[in-house]
Amino acid sequence: MLATSDALGSLLSTESNHPANSAPFGTDSQTACFTDQGRSSLNRFHEAIIWDKLDEALPKSPLEEYLRVVAVLRSPVVERITINVSDEMGWLTENISVIERDFRGQWLLIVGRELAAHDREFGAIRRIAIERGLEKPFLYFVPEVTQLDFIA
Amino acid sequence: MAFSIEYDQSLPYKQLPFIKGNCPALEISLRNGSFVWRGPGLLDSGSMHTVLSREYAEPLGIKEVESGERIQVSTFGGPAYLYQFEVEMSFEFEGQSEYFPSPVCFSASRVGRNILGRIAIFSRLKLGFSESSERLYLGRESF
Numbered sequence: 001m002l003a004t005s006d007a008l009g010s011l012l013s014t015e016s017n018h019p020a021n022s023a024p025f026g027t028d029s030q031t032a033c034f035t036d037q038g039r040s041s042l043n044r045f046h047e048a049i050i051w052d053k054l055d056e057a058l059p060k061s062p063l064e065e066y067l068r069v070v071a072v073l074r075s076p077v078v079e080r081i082t083i084n085v086s087d088e089m090g091w092l093t094e095n096i097s098v099i100e101r102d103f104r105g106q107w108l109l110i111v112g113r114e115l116a117a118h119d120r121e122f123g124a125i126r127r128i129a130i131e132r133g134l135e136k137p138f139l140y141f142v143p144e145v146t147q148l149d150f151i152a
Numbered sequence: 153m154a155f156s157i158e159y160d161q162s163l164p165y166k167q168l169p170f171i172k173g174n175c176p177a178l179e180i181s182l183r184n185g186s187f188v189w190r191g192p193g194l195l196d197s198g199s200m201h202t203v204l205s206r207e208y209a210e211p212l213g214i215k216e217v218e219s220g221e222r223i224q225v226s227t228f229g230g231p232a233y234l235y236q237f238e239v240e241m242s243f244e245f246e247g248q249s250e251y252f253p254s255p256v257c258f259s260a261s262r263v264g265r266n267i268l269g270r271i272a273i274f275s276r277l278k279l280g281f282s283e284s285s286e287r288l289y290l291g292r293e294s295f
Contacts, residue, residue, distance in 0.1 A: 071154040085163060086244075089179050089192060092168070099169045107207075122210045136181050136190045141207040143170045143264030 087113045088138035099142055108140045159280055159289035160246060168192060171265060176281055176288045178268060183240040183251055187213035192266070195279060195288070199269035201225065203234060203257045208266065212239060217258045233260055241272060245290065252276070
């Protein structure tokens with residue numbers, strides 16, 4: 001086992017991947033122009049790296065592990081693009097009350113933002129879909145009754 | 153050490169007829185030969201299989217649900233049987249969609265909802281569920 005001073009020396013001489021290793025202390029040209037105050041900051045920065053490395057090396061307590069998980073869960077989710085929901089899906093979700101009231105036990109053929117056909121027999125719906133040349137018909141069967149809460 | 157997860161797309165939970173509350177629904181397309189069906193399913197990490205209510209066999213050209221491979225599954229209601237068929241599935245991601253082989257099961261009974269389980273779809277998408285904001289996050293896993 002290394003003595004603490006050796007371990008710290010080893011850590012200091014090791015390149016860190018810590019994100020803070022980049023600006024403002026990332027390059028020699030940047031560190032060369034530090035004032036006394038800057039050097040003090042640099043020492044604190046190195047100290048932080050050492051503690052980070054020690055922290056990584058030491059076994060985690062259950063509390064630390066819990067806090068780590070909490071931090072992960074609280075980390076921001078980067079949102080880039082919202083999916084454009086299809087017109088058919090949009091119509092379905094915007095007309096729930098009408099669907100539940102009028103179309104129980106029926107097949108719905110939704111084309112764009114309108115209900116193109118509805119029927120209890122799927123064959124009738126299929127014929128219309130073929131007549132209209134729909135390659136990927138959006139079809140929804142409306143259940144007869146309200147679903148109970150479910151687990152799978 | 154904390155880490156962040158990046159997703160490529162997101163969409164709000166959707167309400168579907170006769171299902172309580174908004175839910176993580178995803179529009180998929182299934183193809184079985186010349187038969188194609190497009191509609192919503194519920195993403196469910198608690199289900200191994202993708203299971204459609206048996207009504208949806210007809211749009212896929214399947215006349216006898218019970219002719220599929222019989223699979224016994226465990227449920228809280230006791231053992232149940234599903235009937236599995238090899239079809240193709242697609243979903244739109246980043247403006248693109250392509251079919252991939254996918255086993256799909258039908259329930260013996262009418263369950264009134266379509267479940268998108270872990271087999272097939274979960275291995276192709278990185279999924280995040282935010283119940284508090286009722287939002288579904290999707291990232292590319294592998295295609």
